[in-house]
Structure formats: C-alpha cells, structure tokens
Amino acid sequence: MRCEVLAVGTELLLGQIVDTNSAWIGEQLALAGIDSYFQTKVGDNHARMVEALRIALGRSDAVIVCGGLGPTQDDITREAIAAVMGVRLELDDEVAARIQAMFESRGRRMPMNNLRQAEVPVGATAIAHPQPGTAPGLICPLGDQVIYAVPGVPHEMKALVEQAVIPDLTRRAGISSTIVSRTLRTWGESESGLAERLAPLVARLDAPGQPTLAYLASGIEGIKIRLTSKGSDELAARASVLEVERQIRVELGSLIFGVDDETMEHAVLDLLRAQGLTLGVAESLTGGMMGSRLCDVPGASDVFRGSIVAYASDIKFDLLAVPPGPVVSAEAAAAMAAGARRVLGADVGVAVTGVAGPAPQDGHRPGVVFVGLDLGAGAVGAGVGGPESFEVHLPGERQQVRQFAVITALSALRSRLLEGGSAH
Amino acid sequence: MRCEVLAVGTELLLGQIVDTNSAWIGEQLALAGIDSYFQTKVGDNHARMVEALRIALGRSDAVIVCGGLGPTQDDITREAIAAVMGVRLELDDEVAARIQAMFESRGRRMPMNNLRQAEVPVGATAIAHPQPGTAPGLICPLGDQVIYAVPGVPHEMKALVEQAVIPDLTRRAGISSTIVSRTLRTWGESESGLAERLAPLVARLDAPGQPTLAYLASGIEGIKIRLTSKGSDELAARASVLEVERQIRVELGSLIFGVDDETMEHAVLDLLRAQGLTLGVAESLTGGMMGSRLCDVPGASDVFRGSIVAYASDIKFDLLAVPPGPVVSAEAAAAMAAGARRVLGADVGVAVTGVAGPAPQDGHRPGVVFVGLDLGAGAVGAGVGGPESFEVHLPGERQQVRQFAVITALSALRSRLLEGGSAH
Numbered sequence: 001m002r003c004e005v006l007a008v009g010t011e012l013l014l015g016q017i018v019d020t021n022s023a024w025i026g027e028q029l030a031l032a033g034i035d036s037y038f039q040t041k042v043g044d045n046h047a048r049m050v051e052a053l054r055i056a057l058g059r060s061d062a063v064i065v066c067g068g069l070g071p072t073q074d075d076i077t078r079e080a081i082a083a084v085m086g087v088r089l090e091l092d093d094e095v096a097a098r099i100q101a102m103f104e105s106r107g108r109r110m111p112m113n114n115l116r117q118a119e120v121p122v123g124a125t126a127i128a129h130p131q132p133g134t135a136p137g138l139i140c141p142l143g144d145q146v147i148y149a150v151p152g153v154p155h156e157m158k159a160l161v162e163q164a165v166i167p168d169l170t171r172r173a174g175i176s177s178t179i180v181s182r183t184l185r186t187w188g189e190s191e192s193g194l195a196e197r198l199a200p201l202v203a204r205l206d207a208p209g210q211p212t213l214a215y216l217a218s219g220i221e222g223i224k225i226r227l228t229s230k231g232s233d234e235l236a237a238r239a240s241v242l243e244v245e246r247q248i249r250v251e252l253g254s255l256i257f258g259v260d261d262e263t264m265e266h267a268v269l270d271l272l273r274a275q276g277l278t279l280g281v282a283e284s285l286t287g288g289m290m291g292s293r294l295c296d297v298p299g300a301s302d303v304f305r306g307s308i309v310a311y312a313s314d315i316k317f318d319l320l321a322v323p324p325g326p327v328v329s330a331e332a333a334a335a336m337a338a339g340a341r342r343v344l345g346a347d348v349g350v351a352v353t354g355v356a357g358p359a360p361q362d363g364h365r366p367g368v369v370f371v372g373l374d375l376g377a378g379a380v381g382a383g384v385g386g387p388e389s390f391e392v393h394l395p396g397e398r399q400q401v402r403q404f405a406v407i408t409a410l411s412a413l414r415s416r417l418l419e420g421g422s423a424h
Numbered sequence: 425m426r427c428e429v430l431a432v433g434t435e436l437l438l439g440q441i442v443d444t445n446s447a448w449i450g451e452q453l454a455l456a457g458i459d460s461y462f463q464t465k466v467g468d469n470h471a472r473m474v475e476a477l478r479i480a481l482g483r484s485d486a487v488i489v490c491g492g493l494g495p496t497q498d499d500i501t502r503e504a505i506a507a508v509m510g511v512r513l514e515l516d517d518e519v520a521a522r523i524q525a526m527f528e529s530r531g532r533r534m535p536m537n538n539l540r541q542a543e544v545p546v547g548a549t550a551i552a553h554p555q556p557g558t559a560p561g562l563i564c565p566l567g568d569q570v571i572y573a574v575p576g577v578p579h580e581m582k583a584l585v586e587q588a589v590i591p592d593l594t595r596r597a598g599i600s601s602t603i604v605s606r607t608l609r610t611w612g613e614s615e616s617g618l619a620e621r622l623a624p625l626v627a628r629l630d631a632p633g634q635p636t637l638a639y640l641a642s643g644i645e646g647i648k649i650r651l652t653s654k655g656s657d658e659l660a661a662r663a664s665v666l667e668v669e670r671q672i673r674v675e676l677g678s679l680i681f682g683v684d685d686e687t688m689e690h691a692v693l694d695l696l697r698a699q700g701l702t703l704g705v706a707e708s709l710t711g712g713m714m715g716s717r718l719c720d721v722p723g724a725s726d727v728f729r730g731s732i733v734a735y736a737s738d739i740k741f742d743l744l745a746v747p748p749g750p751v752v753s754a755e756a757a758a759a760m761a762a763g764a765r766r767v768l769g770a771d772v773g774v775a776v777t778g779v780a781g782p783a784p785q786d787g788h789r790p791g792v793v794f795v796g797l798d799l800g801a802g803a804v805g806a807g808v809g810g811p812e813s814f815e816v817h818l819p820g821e822r823q824q825v826r827q828f829a830v831i832t833a834l835s836a837l838r839s840r841l842l843e844g845g846s847a848h
Contacts, residue, residue, distance in 0.1 A: 011638065013460050013463060015454065016640060023441070024439055025439070040465075042461065048461050195537055217494070224435075226435065226438075288714065289719075291712030304711075305739060311715070311728055311729060345736075
C-alpha cells in the first residue's frame with residue numbers, strides 16, 4: 001500500500017504559510033507502516049489539482065488531499081476530486097444539518113457559503129468531524145484506489161487523519177509489514193565527522209534485513225541519526241534497531257542527548273529532576289525563548305521555576321545585580337546566572353547575554369554570546385568556584401543566533417550536570 | 425517562465441523535519457514574478473528522484489532541487505541530476521580546493537567524504553557559496569531548460585537562491601510580467617464572516633485585470649486576506665491592489681492589524697512607540713513566549729523592557745505581589761500586569777496566566793486564560809481604574825493554547841491603546 005499527500009493552497013506555493021500538515025501526515029503513515037514516496041503542493045487551481053491527483057493515482061494506491069475544503073470561493077478540493085472521479089457533487093443533508101446545528105449552538109447565524117461544505121462527490125462518504133467544526137472530511141473510492149480529503153486547519157486535519165483516514169488505510173492495506181524508526185539526537189559533532197566515526201558500523205550494516213542509517217542536520221536541533229528497519233516482524237525489526245543503537249552509543253557516548261522527540265530541554269530537565277534540582281533562567285538576547293522552550297516539555301513545572309527576561313540593561317543591573325560595565329560580557333553572564341538563582345529561588349541558574357544582531361553591541365559583532373552557569377553548592381556538578389561563564393561565536397542571522405544561544409546554554413548545563421553526576 | 429521546487433530527503437516524507445525551504449523559495453519566485461505551480465517532496469531514492477525531476481521538467485521550464493548535496497552516502501542529488509542529463513559526474517578541482525582550504529582555515533582535517541561535494545555533472549556549473557561552507561550549488565542546463573541544485577541547510581540555501589538562482593532565472597525569463605501581492609492581516613472575525621462582509625466587493629472584482637482575493641486561516645496569526653494582481657505594468661498592478669485594500673479597510677476597519685509580514689507584535693510595539701510608552705510583560709503558562717515574540721521584531725528594544733516568567737506560583741506572590749489565592753484568576757492576572765510595570769519599570773504592563781493543559785488547574789479546565797492589562801496613568805488609553813483583566817477560553821492543545829494566549833493578550837492591549845488614541 002502506497003499513499004501520498006497532496007497539500008492544496010496557493011498560499012503554500014507563495015510561501016505565505018509553511019506546510020506542516022504534510023510532514024505530520026507523513027509521520028502517521030510511517031508509523032502505520034504505509035509507504036509514502038511523494039508529497040506534492042499545488043495551488044487553488046482546478047486543472048492543476050486534477051493533474052496532480054492523476055499523477056498521484058498513477059503511482060500510489062491512495063492520496064490524502066489536505067486543504068481546500070473551506071467555505072469560500074477558492075476552496076475547490078471537492079470539485080477537483082469529483083472531476084477525477086467523473087461524478088457530480090450533491091448536497092449531503094446530514095452534513096448540512098450538522099453544520100447548521102453547530103452555528104445555532106453557538107448562537108450564530110450560518111453564512112450561506114458554509115453549505116458548500118456539505119457538498120459531496122457522488123459515491124463518496126463524508127467523515128463526520130469528531131469535534132464540532134464545519135469542515136467534514138471525505139472518503140472517495142475509485143475502483144481499488146481511494147482519495148481522502150481533510151481540512152487544512154491542523155487540529156481538524158489531525159483529528160480526521162487519526163480517527164478515520166489511518167484506520168481506513170490500514171484496513172484496506174491489510175498491513176503485514178511495519179517500519180520501525182528511531183532517531184538518535186546528537187549535539188557537538190559535524191555531520192561528516194559523525195559519518196566518519198560510524199563508517200565501520202555502516203559498512204557492517206550493508207546487508208539485507210539490517211537497519212538503514214541516515215543523518216539529518218537539523219540546525220538548532222543538532223544532528224539526528226535516523227535508524228530505520230522494515231519487515232513483517234515488528235519485534236525483530238525493533239530489536240535490530242535497538243542493537244544498532246547500542247553500537248552507536250558505544251562510539252558516540254554523551255554526544256547523544258536524546259531519542260526521537262526528546263529535545264535538549266528534555267535532557268536538561270530530566271537530569272535536574274534526577275538530581276533533585278530546580279532551575280532559574282536569566283535571558284537577554286533570547287527574550288524569553290529559553291523559558292518558553294523549557295515550558296514546552298510537559299511536566300517542566302516541577303523543575304523550571306521561571307525566567308527573568310532582562311532585555312533593558314538597567315533591569316540586569318537592578319534586578320539581577322549585574323555589576324556596572326558592559327552587559328555583553330563574561331562577567332555579566334555569570335552575574336545573571338547567579339541573579340536568576342537568587343531572584344527565582346532556584347538551585348541552578350543559567351543565563352545568556354549576547355548580540356543577536358543585526359547591529360554590533362558593546363564592541364562585539366553579532367553572534368557573540370556569553371553563557372553563564374551557577375550550579376550553587378547543592379548541585380552534584382558544582383565545583384568550588386561559584387558562577388562561571390564562557391564565550392561562543394554563533395553563526396547565522398538574528399533569529400538563528402538566538403536559537404543557537406538557547407541550545408548552547410542548555411547543552412553546557414547538561415555537560416556540567418553530567419560531569420558532576422559521573423564523579424559521584 | 426515556470427519554475428517548480430523539488431525538496432529532497434526521506435526525513436521530509438517521514439515528517440521528521442518540516443520543509444520550510446520550499447515555502448521560502450516559493451516566496452522568492454513569486455516576488456521575482458516567476459510562476460510556480462507545483463512543489464514536490466521526494467525521498468533519498470535515485471529512481472524516484474529521477475521520476476520526480478522528469479515530471480517537473482515535463483510541465484515547467486526550471487526546477488530548483490533543494491537538499492541531498494551533503495557529504496554522506498544518502499546524499500544523491502548530484503547523481504540523480506546527472507542521470508536526467510544523461511551525463512557522468514566529474515571532480516571539479518576548483519571546488520575541491522575550496523573545500524580543502526575551508527577545512528584548513530578552521531584547523532580541521534577534511535573527511536574524505538567531503539570530496540563527494542566537489543563532484544559536478546558534466547556540463548553543469550558549480551555555484552561558489554558566498555559564505556565559507558562545504559556545499560556548492562549547481563546550475564545544470566538541459567537544452568532550454570535548467571535544473572538548479574541548492575543545499576538543504578536553510579541559510580546556505582537562502583544565500584545561493586538569492587545570489588545565484590533567482591538572478592539566473594530572471595535573466596533566462598526576460599521577465600516582463602510581475603505578480604504584486606499584499607496580505608492584510610485580521611484578528612477577531614471568522615473566515616466565513618469575512619467572506620460574507622466582503623462578498624459585494626468580491627463580486628465587483630470578478631473582471632479581467634482586477635486583483636484576486638483569497639482568505640487564509642492562519643491559526644495564531646489570525647485570518648489573512650491576500651490580494652494578488654498580475655500584469656506587465658507593475659505600477660498599475662500595485663495601484664489596483666492598493667485601491668482594493670482601501671475598499672476592504674472601509675468595510676473591516678480595525679479588524680486589520682497589519683500588512684504582509686507585520687505581526688500583532690509589530691502592531692503593538694508600533695502603537696506603544698507612537699505614544700512614547702514602554703512595555704513590561706508577566707507570563708505564566710506562556711513561559712517566555714510573549715517576550716520572545718516581541719523580541720523577534722527588530723528595534724523592539726526601545727519599547728520592550730523585559731518579561732518576568734513566573735512559572736512557579738511563589739514567584740508570582742513574592743516578585744509580582746500577586747495577592748494570596750488562586751494564581752489562575754482575574755485578580756492574579758491584573759496583579760501580574762501591575763507587577764510587571766513596577767518590577768520592570770515600564771509604562772504599560774501586560775500579563776497572562778491560565779491553564780495550558782493537559783491537566784486542569786485551580787478548578788479551571790485547559791484553555792482557560794486570564795489576561796491582565798495595566799496601562800498606568802501615563803498611557804493615552806488609560807481609564808480611571810488601574811489594572812484590569814478578563815477571561816477567555818482558548819481552543820486546542822497545550823502549545824496552541826499558549827500561542828493563542830500570547831496573541832489574545834497583545835490584541836487586547838492593541839484595542840485599549842487604539843481606544844485611548846481615538847478618544848484624543
């Protein structure tokens with residue numbers, strides 16, 4: 001069973017919105033063991049949507065069309081699918097009643113446009129949206145093949161794909177083979193450096209039935225190593241992936257900070273939690289990004305106490321007790337880390353100050369960042385010295401410098417916590 | 425001239441990385457007046473890359489291939505393009521020397537793998553990377569058509585597309601027609617509601633040469649209205665877009681908060697700047713996201729002073745002087761806004777506290793958020809009453825609730841600043 005994704009919307013082609021839906025659907029297909037070899041984006045144009053659907057049906061068993069189901073004139077996915085099926089659209093009374101009821105329950109009048117969303121190609125089935133919403137999905141059979149249509153609004157799309165599309169696909173496929181995939185996340189070594197260190201292992205894996213290995217440079221997420229094994233026996237595939245992971249860990253050690261969805265934030269919060277420590281943050285150029293990323297991790301609240309975003313210099317001096325002098329400096333970073341510990345009542349403080357750009361500051365060019373750490377007396381990794389700091393030069397533009405600053409600071413904290421941990 | 429984008433990487437299909445490159449390239453093509461009707465993603469597979477290239481060349485004049493130029497075994501874009509061209513690869517001595525020199529300048533040994541990056545299809549031209557890097561781009565002519573190859577690393581890709589690919593495409597196209605596009609950003613009305621209010625205008629626009637209008641529901645970015653005009657006379661196209669914008673503004677008024685790249689953060693910072701006010705933030709469930717988004721705006725530092733991320737409750741009490749009681753409440757939000765003003769020495773304070781989920785808190789279910797505002801005595805929009813707050817119920821999961829909380833708070837602040845402004 002091969003299934004591909006067709007994302008619809010001129011705004012996707014014009015780059016006014018990034019298509020995150022296809023990536024998410026791709027992941028669900030992989031997890032369900034369904035091959036997916038192509039993803040296409042096409043504009044809100046009838047002829048080109050029909051062409052894209054025909055190409056997709058020429059090489060795949062199923063197509064998931066995402067977007068173009070809205071109530072407005074430029075939403076023409078229903079019409080394009082009907083054309084490929086060679087049928088007309090008809091009003092589905094049940095869907096129409098549901099849409100009307102939804103508007104009434106919210107005390108709103110239904111714009112007549114919304115009735116367009118109740119039109120269904122003859123022979124297709126409307127998928128009721130599990131949450132109240134106005135855009136139903138469609139299951140449109142064409143002989144042995146099938147086209148699914150789901151809305152482009154991410155949370156509506158996800159509910160329909162999880163609850164209707166994937167189960168229908170799996171049933172049609174009579175799934176007998178599984179893809180097992182595991183991603184090891186590294187920080188601190190280049191892609192080609194990793195490839196060279198793992199070359200002997202990769203050579204040994206070059207045999208049928210062995211997992212494949214791929215590198216993925218992910219910018220501020222570090223470099224990922226993806227292991228993939230495919231086969232009819234899920235347990236055997238999983239075991240072979242885990243065995244290769246074991247061999248990679250022997251070679252790379254603590255360069256691997258996480259697995260799959262585990263970010264550097266996960267790694268740091270887990271280490272702190274294991275050592276019974278709380279964390280306070282002080283930020284300047286990152287403006288709150290470090291705090292925000294830490295809070296992305298569910299359960300962060302038992303470790304993360306808060307962050308002082310001291311964007312203006314006098315807040316660094318007055319609230320964080322940074323000594324007079326340049327605020328982009330090693331001294332300021334160390335003082336900010338100590339200030340975060342004190343003001344936020346945390347065991348460990350981490351701080352960043354630096355120049356995001358585009359203009360230089362305090363005589364430093366954009367990309368110069370100072371990281372401060374204060375592990376206090378209670379931390380396992382604490383040395384004799386109190387607050388410490390170091391300077392790094394980060395590449396890229398404003399936004400990238402800020403993102404690299406966050407992961408660099410968190411990675412440094414991780415290393416210090418690991419050092420301390422291993423010494424005990 | 426039609427140009428399409430082919431993004432290469434199995435990790436894109438598996439959803440392990442979101443393809444932001446294609447969106448960015450699509451935007452550059454639109455700005456350059458080059459039609460782009462399809463974007464495709466394909467895995468690191470020779471046969472399927474060749475198939476995707478042939479389909480693209482069957483309907484477009486040019487293809488930009490993004491990714492698969494790295495030094496490792498799964499990077500096979502060079503080989504696939506050579507196959508489509510019907511030529512072999514040869515080592516480009518100049519590129520090889522440049523790669524070697526780059527490694528030497530950093531005092532690092534060059535892994536032999538990296539020499540793969542100096543291989544070029546016979547007849548193609550390597551594009552030197554303007555910044556030191558190891559992945560050169562390629563310009564590969566095929567008769568009247570052309571394939572460009574650029575790396576998948578965003579900042580390397582962007583430099584090559586801007587400095588080599590777009591100029592080459594424009595020269596080949598002898599560009600004579602332009603697309604003028606302008607996006608009006610709205611907050612506070614549904615997509616179908618906007619469509620109904622603008623229906624009479626859209627009916628009038630249904631004539632040759634008139635701009636087209638499309639809606640784009642962008643979640644936390646609100647709903648965008650995109651106006652597009654295409655023609656040989658750029659000034660005339662621009663004028664007709666501006667005239668339609670004028671008519672839309674008459675109908676929608678302050679629902680429009682920005683144009684094109686202007687976010688709600690821009691709108692709020694601009695209003696504060698115009699009124700000579702500084703801003704302090706207090707955040708709980710958003711963890712620093714509000715501060716981080718404000719800092720994304722270049723020049724934020726003359727208005728934005730900082731943010732207190734009070735994730736732990738006792739920081740709300742001790743640092744922000746929130747009165748004893750539940751921290752997810754109208755009282756807490758108002759006190760946090762006042763605390764942000766005082767602690768950060770700002771003219772205006774804005775605060776959010778609430779439940780991001782998945783678990784309920786203080787008897788409130790996920791999505792319940794309280795927004796606090798304190799415009800102080802100096803603000804133009806200040807009433808008689810001091811800090812104020814209100815409750816909203818936001819949809820979606822943890823991350824979406826947090827993002828909606830940020831824009832809801834900023835939108836409320838914008839409305840208050842506008843009210844005050846219009847009353848004087």
